[in-house]
Amino acid sequence: MRLAVYNVENLFDRAKAMNLGTWAQGREVLEQFAALNRLLGQIRYRPSDKTKMAKLIVDLGMAASDTGPFVLLRRNRGGLLKRPKGGGVEIVAEGRADWVGSLELRDEPIDEQAMRNTARVINDLGADVLGVVEAENRPVLSAFNGQILPAIGGDAFRQVMVIDGNDDRGIDVGLLTREGFRIGTMRSHVDDRLPNGETVFSRDCPEFEITTPDGARLVVLVNHLKSKGYGGKASSDARRKAQATQVGEIYRRLLKEGVKHIAVIGDLNDTPDSAPLAPLITGTTLKDAFTHPAFDDGGYPGTYGACNASNKIDYLLLSPALYATVQAGGVLRTGMWPGVRPRKWETFPELTRPEDAGSDHAAVWVDLDL
Structure with a gap:
């Protein structure tokens, strides 16, 4: 069987702020959005909170x-704010219970060619079990599977599953499987908590139990850990380390339950030698597929952007028993922008500009003798 993972960077729609001209501009909008969302969610609004919200x-x-250029404030009932004739904004609510509504990021459609190139990557992967990162939700992933994959000559997967996570930008993780690779028991970790009460995972760390046509059992944990791009470095690193630690605990529990074949896959947003990932990379018995003698990295050690060693952030981490079944493995970069001086790798003919890239991430795969 072939197991793969791919960060699809949304399929149909993406937050407009994430498509701004520069990374710094998008980061500023997303940080402001997150700060306002936190303040709006408080039970009581102090005068200082109201000033910050305004x-x-x-x-x-x-x-x-x-309705702002990148953010939408939905006010269904109750009173949150007033806009005096003289200008400005005045918060009139005393707490979250005083109004009903939400703060949302505005979306815009993904470029059609980019979406088709995403589908081409998935089709060329030929995976039996595919973990996806940054899918909007299950209906969107299901529509992509049933409409876009066949439109480029591919075959739709038999099962499509996404469990809504904790990210309000529409960035979830999911799993697609072919006929015969049945998704059985599923377990979500969206409500796992840190000692301070905050949720551990930025998205989720769902456990998917897969049964192969020959009856073998495999448990796949799909992940998307805290990025380096938003928030301060110290807090981002601490959050990522806490997430890696929790994934390690889940992995050890599965081993104790007698599960031998376990895969932790996804975008972990850090390098193998980083301190935040140490609880998972060196603190468990998991083995990185990149280190297997049968794995071919295509001449580049990374999986994101320019694919340098500092861009190695996408993973297939395998339990020892599963690692022992690896027959081959590799990295598929044909849907990534290759640069121009010189072009680093071959791409689809349809990828003629950076905006046409299926993703900034490569897809990673292994063939397993299960």
């Missing part, structure tokens, strides 16, 4: 309307 609403372009 400023953030203005900074996000909603001084005159609930």
Whole structure:
């Protein structure tokens, strides 16, 4: 069987802020959005909270309307704010119970060619079990599977599963499987908590139990750990380390339960030698597929962007018993922008500009004798 993972970077829609001209611009909008969301979710609003909320609403372009260029404030019932004739914003609610609504990021469609190149990568992978990162939700992933894959000449997967995670930007993790590779028991970890009460996972760390046509049992944990891009470095590293630690605990529990074939896959947003990933990389018996003698990295050690060693952030981590079944493995980069001076790797003919890339990430795969 072939097991693979691919960060699809959303399929149909993506937050407009994430498509801004520069990474720094998008980061600023997303950080403002996150800060305002945290303040709006508080049980009681202190005067200082109200001042911060009013400023953030203005900074996000909603001084005159609930619809900003990148963010939408939905107010269904109750009173949250007023906009005085003299300008500005005044928060009138005393807490979260005083109004019903939500703060949402505005989306825009993904470029059609980019979406088709995403489908071409998935088709060329030929995976029996495919973990996906940054899928909007199950209906979207199911529509992509049933409509876009066949449109480029591919075959749709038999099962499609996404469990809604903790990220309100529409960034979830999921799994697709072919006929005969049945998804059985599923377990979500969206409600795992840190000692301070915060959720551990930025998205989720779902456990998917797969049964192969020959009756072998495999448990796949799909992950997307905290990125380096948003928030301070110290806090991001600490969050990623806490997530890696929790994934390690889940892995050890599965081993104690007698599960031999376990795969931890996904975008872990850090390098193998990083301190945040140490609890998972060196703190468990998991083995990185990249280190297997039968694995071919295509001449580049990374999986993201320019694919340098510092861009090695996508993983297939395998339990010893599963690692022992590896027959071959590799990295598929044909849907990534290859640069121009010189082009680093071959791509689809349809990929003629960076905007046409199926993803900034490569797909990673292994063939397993199960």
